[in-house]
Amino acid sequence: MIEDLRAALGDKAVLTGADCAPWSHDWTGQYDWTPLCVVRPASTQEVSAVMQLAHAAGVAVVPVSGNTGLAGGTRADGAVMLSLDRMNAVRDIRPEARLAVVEAGVILSDLHDAVAAQGLSFPMTFGAKGSARMGGLLATNAGGSNVLRYGNTRDLVLGVEAVLADGRVVDLLSELHKNNTGYDLRHLLIGSEGTLGIITAAVVKLVPAPKxxxxxxxxxxxxxxxxxxxxxxxxxxxxxxxxxxxxxxxxxxxxxxxxxxxxxxxxxxxxxxxxxxxxxxxxxxxxxxxxxxxxxxxxxxxxxxxxxxxxxxxxxxxxxxxxxxxxxxxxxxxxAELSLAHKPLLIADVAVALDRVETFLDKAGARMAQIDPDFDTMIVSHLGDGNIHYTVWPSEGIDLDEVTETVEDVVLELGGSFSAEHGVGTSKLASMRRRKDPVALDMMRAIKQALDPKGILNPGKVIPS
Amino acid sequence: MIEDLRAALGDKAVLTGADCAPWSHDWTGQYDWTPLCVVRPASTQEVSAVMQLAHAAGVAVVPVSGNTGLAGGTRADGAVMLSLDRMNAVRDIRPEARLAVVEAGVILSDLHDAVAAQGLSFPMTFGAKGSARMGGLLATNAGGSNVLRYGNTRDLVLGVEAVLADGRVVDLLSELHKNNTGYDLRHLLIGSEGTLGIITAAVVKLVPAPKxxxxxxxxxxxxxxxxxxxxxxxxxxxxxxxxxxxxxxxxxxxxxxxxxxxxxxxxxxxxxxxxxxxxxxxxxxxxxxxxxxxxxxxxxxxxxxxxxxxxxxxxxxxxxxxxxxxxxxxxxxxxAELSLAHKPLLIADVAVALDRVETFLDKAGARMAQIDPDFDTMIVSHLGDGNIHYTVWPSEGIDLDEVTETVEDVVLELGGSFSAEHGVGTSKLASMRRRKDPVALDMMRAIKQALDPKGILNPGKVIPS
The missing domain is CATH 3.30.70.2190 (Alpha-Beta Plaits)
Structure with a gap:
């Protein structure tokens, strides 16, 4: 496999052994893994070549871009890790049409800078903007601080290009605001965390930069x-x-x-x-x-x-x-830095209706005190959209999963979501199993099986077994 | 089948023979058909009961709400026609959260009136608003005149409830602005024209009514x-x-x-x-x-x-x-009334980038003149979002499909869409076959097969054979 990859991409684009170190853990230090190798394709065609080889061999492929996720979505033990960091071109900026065509490896703050020069803004922003890359934003439908006014990542995307499990490239790079030509595969791919396809490029909306x-x-x-x-x-x-x-x-x-x-x-x-x-x-x-x-x-x-x-x-x-x-x-x-200062910890990334945030905080605090009278918690919230990052540092010996269930109970009682903007990855698989509508889970499994029958795209993520 | 449906829904909710007349043609007079029967369920549970019976018997079901479509999406020869007109409750309006929960049979202008009383607006509007129902808007991801400011139907939907081909109900009625719990099945169902599931209710966003x-x-x-x-x-x-x-x-x-x-x-x-x-x-x-x-x-x-x-x-x-x-x-x-005044006609519902509308009109007119020097055309355009309704009344003997292909050629040369806001239905199947990315078509077929393996939900629509 590794030899085939080297033949297809060149030696320099295929890393093994110690060279894989930067791609062998997440930045939070919560997850680490040993990939089979890391490949760094430079084009959509090279991503396609990797997937064709992996598909033929039945080898798992885990896409990664900025690796700033918090949910363990890029764990890749024994898998080919496909880094999009070399696909970092802003292919086009069209100020008149208020759009940009970006590759998956573009760093968010680089996009901010590129469009600011035109008096425009790509209004998605969050703490990790200096290292997060567009592929990760798209794969997780990232949120952030301006969702209140401009929506989530998917609301800012007109079209995408992606490579499927068998290496075929699907071209959905529409620039249009009205385009109803069958199922909305763009929205299916966005937020699927690399389990249905690898998004290689996107057409994103720009807005006038606030003056x-x-x-x-x-x-x-x-x-x-x-x-x-x-x-x-x-x-x-x-x-x-x-x-x-x-x-x-x-x-x-x-x-x-x-x-x-x-x-x-x-x-x-x-x-x-x-x-x-x-x-x-x-x-x-x-x-x-x-x-x-x-x-x-x-x-x-x-x-x-x-x-x-x-x-x-x-x-x-x-x-x-x-x-x-x-x-x-x-x-x-x-x-994020403040949350990760103490371990073990749990960052519940939940959302409730705005008028229920206060009730959530009261109830969650009371329930937590029941199972762990000495727990410490630190909260930060995108209050404008009801999203609460509820970090818990439990006392010694307290089961983190029990903490998760306790917080989820309160969220679900209030009609909220147990997964707001960080993605499911591996960290919320148990929550998906417990809390997600079982018919919706069946639909997800059927779609995954239909589009990736060999199960090689980011296996073990998003959908509980 | 009909007896089983009567037993499940009551005699009055199952129409046959002449009673089906209002559901046996579209309002444009371009399409007519003879359904097996028309069922008028009053609840999601009754929709589920119909689908369970149809699934067991392998009988096709065609959902319909306002029947104001222009694309032949409700043709139902020999099928059970499932009318959502009795599911016409606005289940809830929550002004503080700026949302409403509506059933699929709610008439668009009724929703306008209901929320106007609260100083709010559901900003989707178009000519047929007095008879179009929410189910149709959702199934086709309807556009209209205010897309420029507020987006298409899907941009105004937080959550949906739907009945699947086998009668199972999937509950995706989220009220949240951030909710990433797996694949976005909401956006997959919206715009799928009843081929993947029957949307029975939705949570829609409201905006402050312009003062x-x-x-x-x-x-x-x-x-x-x-x-x-x-x-x-x-x-x-x-x-x-x-x-x-x-x-x-x-x-x-x-x-x-x-x-x-x-x-x-x-x-x-x-x-x-x-x-x-x-x-x-x-x-x-x-x-x-x-x-x-x-x-x-x-x-x-x-x-x-x-x-x-x-x-x-x-x-x-x-x-x-x-x-x-x-x-x-x-x-x-x-x-619509003006377009339908003369027959035969073709209404091309296309979109291009705003700065290419003029070029489209020039080129399309010139190409049409080549194949039909005496053609007549009437154009109306949501210019703010690049959507052009290009009605052609060709001379006698001119093939409508040749007209379609001619207009499509120009649209595709300009990077536009051959289907902007009216849906695909049956009228644009040939266009889908010719123009849609073949990998995307394969993905659509795989998803359809995965979610409706018997092919009973609105068969023959959207996806070309």
Whole structure:
């Protein structure tokens, strides 16, 4: 197999032994594995060649791009690991049509930079943007901080190109906003975590880059009052809130301990802290008014002022320059690092309706205390879309799976999801078995069997056995 | 079979013979058929019971809701026709969460009315809104006039419930904006035209109802100048254009001839006429200014004034009240009636990139003239999303399929789609065979076989044999 791969791709593109080290574990240190080899194809045709060889030999193939996942979706013991890092071309940017054609190996922040030069934005963003690659975003239907305004990854994709289990290339690279020509295979491939095909390229939507931001850190009394803030801002601006990120006191404390040189936003440690950002896309929203401010900042200050008088807002800081804004974002984007500081841990990635976030936090905390009176937890939440990253550091001897089930129980009672944006990978297979509609699971198995009858594409992921 | 269906659903819910007449042809009069019977289940459980019986007997089932399709997707010779018209409950409206749970038989305009009472909007709309039902919108991923701002049907759906070929019910009724629990079966079912499952209910997104509209009819010199108008309006308002509908002179003439009592918008008959509508969602956009106007109307008049001076706009009328606005929309929504006035006809439902619409029209006209020098054509276009309804009335003796191929050739040369928003049904099977990526067709066949191995769900539609 390895010889065949070398013949097809050249020696340099096939790594074995110690050379595989960077691809033999995930960045969290939670998972490690020993691949058969790592291949680094440079084109869709080379991906196709790898899959043809693997299909003929019945060898498993695990695609990987940035390897920044949290769900063990790239574990590859004994498999050919197919890295898309060399397919890193932005094939085309068409500003007039507001789209870009990108390969799976493009790093998210590189795409941000490339389109910013045209006054445009690819509005998907999250902490790992400097190393996450588009293939992983597409494979997991990644979320992040701007979903509230712009949707998940799949909502930003017009078309994809993919290589199937047997090496055939399917061309669904549509640039159109209306295109109903049979089943939506694009959406089937997006979010399938490499189990149905390897996405090699995509046509993504771009949006006008916000011409100005109004960003603030706000301390509030309750989560419910935070939602009042969100709704008032959405109403007054007609939906200009780009991000609405909730950090409880425990999170603020962890950040201050880990980064002692970082300034705290407030003199006191409050229980409910929100990072809110408005984005101005219309020229009228960046015209400086008589008060010397752009309108969005004025709106933000007006709404905050009202809530301060009502006693709902306890304190607030509006960023007055880009450095202050960056500081606010750096605090939020340290989330993964803060979570992984202690082990063992469990990061439950759940979602509930916005008006149920507070209930979830109360109930989950109470249930956890029943099974583990001394548990520690750190929460960070994309509150604007109901997504909560619920990190639990249990006491010694507590079974992590019991923790997972406890959190899931509460989520399901509230009509929520046990898997919001990090993907299923291997880490949530037990949850899928327990919680997913059994008819839906059967449909997934039937589709997997139909498209990958030999079961060689990222085996053992997403679908529980 | 019929006796079994009567035993399961009651006699009144199973129609045979002459009682099937309303379900034995489509409203265009282009297709007719003789179903085995028509069943009218009142619940998801009854739909399931029908499918269990049909599955056991190997009898074909064709779902139908409003029967307003244009693509022959409900032809049902010898099949059980499953009408969803009795499943017409809006199960729930949750204004805080901005969602509604609707059954497949809900008429689109009934949903509009139900949510308008809450100050909200379900922004999908098109001419047949008074008779089209949600099941059909979901099955075909319907488009319409507001796609530019709000997306296609699938973009407005959070979750679905469906009955599979063997009668099992799959519950994907998520209310969440982030929910990655395996393959996106929701998007697979939406747009599959009843061939993979019968969608019985959906959770749909609602948006704040625009608090004011600025609507105008604009006469321009060229399509390219119409796009300049669109882009300037989008830039100045930050994307507030709800609809941008193009009606050439031929369309205006057909409308005037068919509705002699309707007023023409302009004294002259211009070549390029556009219906443009801006929607104001933020309070600041409905505050009446010193000029006595709401800001959006002022923006619209300012942009139109500029283009008038530049000679790009030839004439324009801004609606000054709801009656004038309705008159503008009635003209646009008469499109289907105008197209169907003469037979034989072909309605090509195509899409190209916005900046290629003019090229498409030029090329398609020239090619058509080569094969039929005396052809007549009437065009209407959702120009804002590149969708063109290209109606051809060919001369006697001209083969309709040759016309189709001619139009398709031009579309494909321009990277467009031969099927934008009406669905494939039976009318575009030949196009699917000729034009769809063959690997994608194979994937569709494999999925169909996996989920409906007996081939009883809407057989003969979407996938060419």
């Amino acid at each position: 100005a931001f109004a960003t603030a850190m706000v301390a509030l009394d309750t989560v419910s009052e935070a939602l009042t803030l969100l709704n008032r801002l959405q109403d007054v601006t007609g939906g200009a809130v780009e991000a609405f990120e909730f950090m409880p006191g425990r999170y603020m404390r962890a950040h201050a301990e880990t980064f002692p040189e970082a300034r705290m936003p407030f003199d006191e440690l409050y229980g409910v802290n929100v990072l809110v950002e408005l984005g101005a896309t219309a020229p009228r929203d960046v015209q400086i008014g008589e008060d010397g401010q752009v309108p969005l900042t004025a709106y933000l200050e007006e709404v905050l002022g009202g809530l301060l008088e009502e006693g709902a807002v306890l304190d607030a800081v509006v960023a007055s320059n880009e450095a202050q804004r960056s500081e606010m974002w750096a605090r939020r984007e340290a989330a | 004011a509209f600025a609507t105008a009819m604009v006469a321009l010199d060229t399509v390219s100048e119409a796009l300049t108008l669109l882009n300037r309006l989008q830039d100045v308002t930050g994307g507030a254009v709800e609809a941008f509908e193009f009606m050439p002179g031929r369309y205006m003439r057909a409308h005037a001839e068919t509705f002699p009592e309707a007023r023409m918008p302009f004294d002259e008959l211009y070549g390029v006429n556009v219906l443009v509508e801006l929607g104001a969602t933020a309070p600041r956009d409905v505050q009446i200014g010193e000029d006595g106007q709401v800001p959006l109307t002022a923006y619209l008049e300012e942009v139109l004034g500029g283009l008038l001076e530049e000679g790009a706009v030839l004439d324009a009328v801004v609606a000054s009240n709801e009656a004038q606005r309705s008159e503008m929309w009635a003209r646009r929504e008469a499109a």
